[in-house]
Amino acid sequence: MKKGYFGQWGGAFIPEVLYATFAQLNTEYEKARADAAFWQEYVELMGNYSCRPTPLTYAENLSNHFGGARIYIKREDLNHTGAHKANNVMGQGLLVKRMGKKRVIAETGAGQHGVATATMAARFGFDCTVYMGEEDVARQRPNVFWMEKLGATVVPVTSGSRTLKDAMNEAFRDWVSSMDDTHYVIGTVCGPHPFPEMVAWFQSIIGIEAHKQILQQFGRLPSRVYACVGGGSNAMGIFQGFLDTPEVELVGVEAGGEGIDTDRHASRMTGDRASAGVAQGYKTMFLQNPEGQMLDTHSIAAGLDYVGVSPILADLGEQGRVRFEAATDKEVVDALALSMRKEGLIPALESSHGFVQAFKEAPTMAGDEAIIINMSGRGDKDIFTVAHAFDDPSWKKFIVDRGNEYSK
């Protein structure tokens, strides 16, 4: 198979001006991948800086509540900066050091990847610019605050739909001018080769740990593993721990928004609005019209609000190795509420998509089966979004009062 392809998906559809940059990146990535000391350095860094290995928590109360499979939760929320995004950025940070570059740029939707990149840049001493859709800047002010305090420059993107895909386009536009000293830290398993494969490699640390942990705690493999899918990096991370064991079913849960039969969702693998296409440097299933113009997407979770999906997941879906489902905004808020009340866990709205599908299926499974849900990030840092989703009256009053105080 052609390099950088997963079945018919993937590739590197890049402008010629980036040819040399990608040639260098491929060389350095392949060198690092072949070097056991690099992975060792990465694991040590993540252990020392980001709480790895993250625990696999047995959710006894939720298991009893549903009365079916035993539910285990992989705690990526306990990473530094609160999500699995840290795995990818620290890995790419080590690579940037090897390449001798001094500046990193990133795209961000909700701001998690932006905050993670700004954190990595601070730690490694790189300059950092983060591109963020104007609409997301307005919605995710707290993350903009942290990025700026961490020393990054946040550039609001005013083109297109002013969300994640537009931020990605703008980061590419920066990169074609600045590639001599700048690395583009793509936040997910998308984009031109080697990004999907490279980011999946850094995220595989989740699956490697989870495989070991479930054997220790449960004694056997789980029947199913659930993960939310935006670009797909947390899903690829945990799935890789179980890809070679076909008895483990892998379930990816997309953003169903207001329903996959409406035009307000971000489901590429479920529903019928997506089709094969080539954009942002790679070939995958995109939400687009028949002429190839990208559509606007919607999700309550900004991190899943994206037109494309990992080419690796598109291939695994086509092969039938990963089953795709969708969760609606409303189901997501209900699953989040239940997880808080039953287990004291606050999954991010993104992660809660995986919880929705697991909760639907757990009661139909036997008591001697186990399932794992990847809790890709924590929701408490998203207090503005979550409180808004819950439409909480006392929170609203607090915001109004604080607003009044500031406007005095």
Add this chain to the structure above:
Amino acid sequence: MVRKSMELQTELQQRLKKKNILLMTHLVLGYPSLDTNKEVIEQMALNGVDCIELQIPFSEPIADGPVILKANQQSLEAGITVEQCFAFAAEMAAKYPDVCFLFMTYYNIVFKYGEAAFLRRTRDVGLVGTIIPDLPPEEGEQYFALSKELELAPITFFTPTSTAERMTEVAQQGEGFVYCVARRGVTGKQTAIDESLDSYLEQCRQATGLPLAVGFGISNRDDIAMLTGKADMAVIGTATIRLVDEQGAAAVGPFIAELAGAA
């Protein structure tokens, strides 16, 4: 009139016997409207433009700077379709047989239409080639082969980051001319015409026998005067879009005439 790709190179070389440097202009179809596009093309054709790039809008134009990006977006918002672009291109190619028209767009537009169907129709409506900035030769094997079979010129790119080896490799895949990107970055920013550009163009010349078109940030008479003798064709992109935005379609004629005067 259908020009053949073998002939695009020959055609350009013929013209170079009479002119020191050729001119290629660019416009985004449907921006600000197809009617304005028509007036602009008329002005360009009457004032001796050699080639015109007709850009089919795409929602994610990653190689374009703010001006062309905005033009793509507004054209799409106004409802432009690929079908309209083909019909418009057919009309222009028939009306101005002395101009070599090329489509410029991003690969997804071609992919969704179907490579073979897109290229056949491009040939049938009388265009001479295509410029697809996000389709490198490695990903476009079929596309390049089919273009050649249909005698359309698939345009390739040289950039200041290209090694001599890469330039040779890329040029072997292309036909018609090579689009030499004058600098790093996206379309629409000014390019410094200086010694480093000279040595870059010398390197380009050594890598291929195809004519060299130079674009990205070429916007005035002085730029063109400086390129004369070093390149075969100057590409004016963003500058005309800005001009139409600011002064209307009628300003294009005098602008092109002045540039042609410098050439």
